[in-house]
Amino acid sequence: MKELTKQQTKVLTCVEVYLNKTGFPPTRAEICKELGFKSPNAAEMHLRALEKKGYISIQSGSSRGISIVKRQQSFMGNSDQMPVIGLVAAGSPTLAEENIEKRISCDPNMFKDSFDYFLKVKGLSMIDAGIHEDDLVAIKKTTDVKNGDLVVVRLEDEVTLKYFKKDNHSLELIPANKDFATIKVDLREQDAFVEGKSVGLIRTH
Amino acid sequence: MKELTKQQTKVLTCVEVYLNKTGFPPTRAEICKELGFKSPNAAEMHLRALEKKGYISIQSGSSRGISIVKRQQSFMGNSDQMPVIGLVAAGSPTLAEENIEKRISCDPNMFKDSFDYFLKVKGLSMIDAGIHEDDLVAIKKTTDVKNGDLVVVRLEDEVTLKYFKKDNHSLELIPANKDFATIKVDLREQDAFVEGKSVGLIRTH
DNA sequence: TATTATACTGTATATTTTTACAGTATATTA
DNA sequence: TAATATACTGTAAAAATATACAGTATAATA
Structure with missing residues (x-):
């Protein structure tokens, strides 16, 4: 599994925390708000990178269509x-x-x-x-x-x-x-x- | 916890299965497709009932904003x-x-x-x-x-x-x-x- | 018997959300 | 030195989505 950059790690953590708190993944805009980005494209690009490196998968065309493939921390258990x-x-x-x-x-x-x-x-x-x-x-x-x-x-x-x-x-x-x-x-x-x-x-x- | 009707149980199961499969909750339309309803309002009404009975909570204004409060069975991506x-x-x-x-x-x-x-x-x-x-x-x-x-x-x-x-x-x-x-x-x-x-x-x- | 809950169809619209495109800038790799 | 990856801002449009409203029908409850 490829290494993540500092920012990519932040984004992945943000998705995990959001998911853990709400039960559903965040939108691009919500990630931006959380991490202080001003353009939804910032989140988009990080998500693309995370997908490319195999940490998440993105369901194209679906809102909040992010699923976590490999968790950094295991919140729930080890699956x-x-x-x-x-x-x-x-x-x-x-x-x-x-x-x-x-x-x-x-x-x-x-x-x-x-x-x-x-x-x-x-x-x-x-x-x-x-x-x-x-x-x-x-x-x-x-x-x-x-x-x-x-x-x-x-x-x-x-x-x-x-x-x-x-x-x-x-x-x-x-x-x-x-x-x-x-x-x-x-x-x-x-x-x-x-x-x-x-x-x-x-x-x- | 109030009892669920047959249809409400179906809808809750549908949400749980979808969540288990994809990692994020379904839209109203997706619930309809899965259960054969022809109007998104059918799903909406069942979700409202499920929320009222305390089984889920709905984040108003958010797409796929369904979180499960009380699981029926333990599906889990968890082990x-x-x-x-x-x-x-x-x-x-x-x-x-x-x-x-x-x-x-x-x-x-x-x-x-x-x-x-x-x-x-x-x-x-x-x-x-x-x-x-x-x-x-x-x-x-x-x-x-x-x-x-x-x-x-x-x-x-x-x-x-x-x-x-x-x-x-x-x-x-x-x-x-x-x-x-x-x-x-x-x-x-x-x-x-x-x-x-x-x-x-x-x-x- | 009136009211409420269940269980939908069907339509419409405002809002949310994804996603493409055009930029800027820096650091790293070939 | 050019190309590629990272790391964003800013805008806009298309698509996805929630949700209100207008109905119909049945069963249960007060």
Whole structure:
């Protein structure tokens, strides 16, 4: 998550406080009044920046259409709107806004380890690990992975979920389905970027 | 607190659901669309009644200026401490305190359907459905189940998680593992009590 | 039996609100 | 050095929204 500037933090706090006090988000004008700005465009621009950085989402065309994605302070409890990543566009960063399919309200600490986003599973390559198509795998962004971990790896422009096995320069990405082949990468020849590892899974029946 | 009429309850629920989904309250027109009213005044009048009875407060002159004073149910973007049911003691009600292994902080509405508790899976009888030992299956308490649903059924003093199939007096509880046999019950001879059905699953890696 | 509450449709309007556009200025990055 | 991000003022118009008013109809209450 990108860092916020001082003013952006002020605006986000203002929205949170207003929401906490009234139960609904403020208008641009109300933010201005609260923070001493003289133009509604000042608030507008800060809100746009906050959206771009993933802290809020703005429902275009709706009055007070601000929802908080990631709270700074937790007023109520610890529930964030965790992003669900569907198909990742080639070359784009996994967490880019255009890859976010929806958001689910849940506790980032509901699993043993914290996590950053859900990855929606495509295909059947992990079926023998009880991971089905459309399951949501909770991913913690980290490069600190051990052999045997279930990891998200980017190869060229493809993102894949497999078991991790590394031995010197040889990386193996192992599926859990006998119909799929292990992906073998020689790290001297090809890059592989570990995006994170799975800390849990949720499935809707 | 005064009692609500059927329609007022509907409107209040509508506001709560909208708020839970978007993070801000609905407009009169949006309530109408949701509930099938054709005039914004229909929503207006219900909101006035809800305010008069103390369930909400309305900020006059503000768009979406509805705040909920008294919630009907706890929807929340906030998390509840959902109970995890481990081994169920023979004869005791499933949700009895002594059966609660721990509690997990999460949103009761994180799946498509709401749920009441997590059941910790024992054994391998559902492995081919991608349900492993120690997975937590989210159970909604209900007796309204259809053939093919994944249900929690109590037979005598045993609680089991299986696929449901009922045909007249014949009840079949079908596992997802070829090494396990389908449980067949003649309802004229033996009682079977449907405790609920699965709406989702979570697993910690 | 008159009154009040519930439960709406339908229309209209004043107000609220978003949002685009035109500027100004500074700091940081490429 | 040019481009981009931040950080605003000021104005205006289009769109969203609240809300008043005029009705109709039914059920409950005094």
